[in-house]
Amino acid sequence: MESASVSHSPELARPSSLLASGAGWRRRAKDRTMTVLIAGAFALAMIPLISLVYEVTKRGIPGLSLEFFTSDARGVVGEGGGASHAIVGTLVITGVAAAISVPIGIMGAIYLNEYGQGRLRRALTFFVDVMTGIPSIVAGLFAYALFEIFLGPGIRLGVMGSVALSVLMIPIVIRSAEEVLKIVPNHLREAAYALGTPKWKTIVKVVLPTAFAGLVTGVMIAIARIVGETAPLLVTTGVVDSMNSDPFHGRMQNLAVYAYNEYRSPGVFKQAAYDKAWAAALTLIAIVMLLNIVARLVYRRYKTEIR
Amino acid sequence: MSQVDTTTNAGQLLAAASGGRRRLGDRVFSRTAVVAAVTILALLAGVAIFLVSEGYPAFTAAASELPEGKTFLDYVAPLAFGTVLASAIAAVVAVPLAIAAALFITHIAPPRLAQTLGYLVDLLAAIPSIIYGLWGIFVLGPAAVPVLKWLEEKLGWIPFFEGPASATGRTMLVAGIVLAVMILPIVSAIAREAFAQTPRKLAEGAQALGATRWEMIRMTVLPFGKSSVISGAMLGLGRALGETMAVTIILSVSGAVTFNLISQANPSTIAANIALDFPESSGLAINALIATGLVLFAITLVTNMAARAVIARQNHE
Secondary structure: OHHHHHHOOHHHHOHHHHHOOOOHHHHHHHHHHHHHHHHHHHHHHHHHHHHHHHHHHHHHHHHOOHHHHHOOOOOOOOOOOOOHHHHHHHHHHHHHHHHHHHHHHHHHHHHHHHHOOHHHHHHHHHHHHHHHOOOHHHHHHHHHHHHHHHHOOOOOOHHHHHHHHHHHHHHHHHHHHHHHHHOOOHHHHHHHHHOOOOHHHHHHHHHHHHHHHHHHHHHHHHHHHHHOOOHHHHOOOOOOOOOOOOOOOOOOOOHHHHHHHHHHOOOOOHHHHHHHHHHHHHHHHHHHHHHHHHHHHHHHHHOOOOO | OHHHHHHHHHHHHHHHHHOHHHHHHHHHHHHHHHHHHHHHHHHHHHHHHHHHHHHHHHHHOOHHHOHHHOOHHHHHHHHHHHHHHHHHHHHHHHHHHHHHHHHHHHHHOOHHHHHHHHHHHHHHHHOOHHHHHHHHHHHHHHHHHHHHHHHHHHHOOOHHHOOOOOOOOOOHHHHHHHHHHHHHHHHHHHHHHHHHOOOHHHHHHHHHOOOOHHHHHHHHHHHHHHHHHHHHHHHHHHHHHHOOHHHHHHOOEOOOOOOOOOOOOEOOOHHHHHHHHHHHOOOHHHHHHHHHHHHHHHHHHHHHHHHHHHHHHHHHO
């Protein structure tokens, strides 16, 4: 279809006009202009990335100190105090979300790739697509509505945040795991079957180990995607100044909401609060970058060569 | 000796094949996989059911009981307008840049650099939205103030730039540009994939006929990638519609319904309004916010479905 329209374009229909050198300089000039424009647009698109990394580093460093990582913000006004409660909260909330999402996501992908057929398979493929489009704030509202019905209005718990994040994480895990399982060559499975290995053992001992590096990479990238989520946690885990590492009791702080809150309600000592917000942002960006880089290294180092 | 071993192994395997243990293992494992699949569907159904059941009271409530004393429709309409406006700006800014970035990576940059450059673009997608928000209000906003002034003075006759220009940069235009940066990677990634798959014979054929690189791109790469770019743009739009924190932080809101992009008075967006009001709300106000979330869900769903439909139709061809 597309190729047909290409061959009908007038320039291609008359190759002699292309080869004629009379108007050649104009076409070359246009080629050069467009090349410069495209390269310029790419550079323009990169400016925010450079500016962002530079500004976050520059503004984040003044707020970083040992205290920032070791103490919480209980009773702190102005300078001092830290975000240890937010760091612990981020780890707990994300950890619980991963503990929910990874088994469901990978088993879901195994279903799609190894077992699935008929209506259930089609429904799952379709609704995973729908799920990838759920806005993060809507996932938060869902978790709130779910827990509110059972535990009453105004409820805020760490685990609510984990449920909200799971709604966002499951489709990412299932998509990446499905991609990885798909490229495990069929002859490996057939070789195992030929030896009489049952299907489940083939999956556990042949398919999953072959895909292992890709699965780990996918999970790490999924974690990197949700670890900085703010909106769903704002409506589920609440804001709190002191340490709480129990996801089933009381409000729980996390780095993203901490950064937002220090910006939103800086109190009298504005600069001190802003410094802490930027320090939290820098910590968050470091975690995300680290996860991304390690994920790529894992893949490069441990991926199974598939012939 | 070894031959005997092999035979015994094969014998054991055959025995196992007909035995109950293998079937039990298979049954347990395949059931677990089905349970995971059903759980995911149930989760999504749960999202819809709980949002509807908690949002429903707001649909039927009297105007006097709802926030701002308006009926639900009057309450959500300006927010929906703001949501669509901000996302439209984002798409208009992001799509050309994303196409250019994808072309640069696939056809202009040295092939050795392509992977690294693609990785840089993808990094933009990895940055958490709260950080975009802080960057928008502390860095881009102040930097945009003189530009907004210039737009008001020189282009003030266009309704978009009517002014008065904001002195803080907390305007719809700045919020839209930050959203554009956030959705650029997804649009660009989809375009990149399509451009890279342009059949070689088309590209080489065009160049063999003497086409310059730009002519080759215009005649083969762009037509080939057109529908992918359209669906990528719509997926990006869906992303922008639901984006919360950057808009929450950057936009100064007044509830005004206006196309004026550079002033201090802006409509809020559905997502930003939830993030701002939810922590301090109770009672029916919570139901109203959940109901607006449902409206947002519906809008993004329609956008994403349309994008998938474009992809599906293209795969058919």
